Amino acid sequence: MQKRIPVTELASIGIETVNKEKLVDVSGLTFDTTVPQEQRAARIWAITKNPYCFRVGDIGVKLEFLDNAPVLQDVFDSLLKRKKGGL
Secondary structure (H helix, E strand, O other), rough: OOOOOOOHOOOOOOHHHHHHHOEEEOOOOOOOOOOOOHHHHHHHHHHOOOOEEEEEEEEEEOOOOOOOOOOOHHHHHHHHHHHHHOO
């Protein structure tokens, strides 16, 4: 049985100290939006082993979240609307 690492420890891992080659490449990961969000999150957790630190191709990615930050979907929608509007 694999030792479970606390979420706070996973979130605190620094991308600059991780061996990029050991990170899971999620570039081919797809999402089934018909599955409940909790199940999708569990799948991501199972695949990545650390949903805060992974890679996309050759690029290491570190996710950080603020408790009072806006929803990522809202930020992304706003970005696309501004881009479409020429800003």
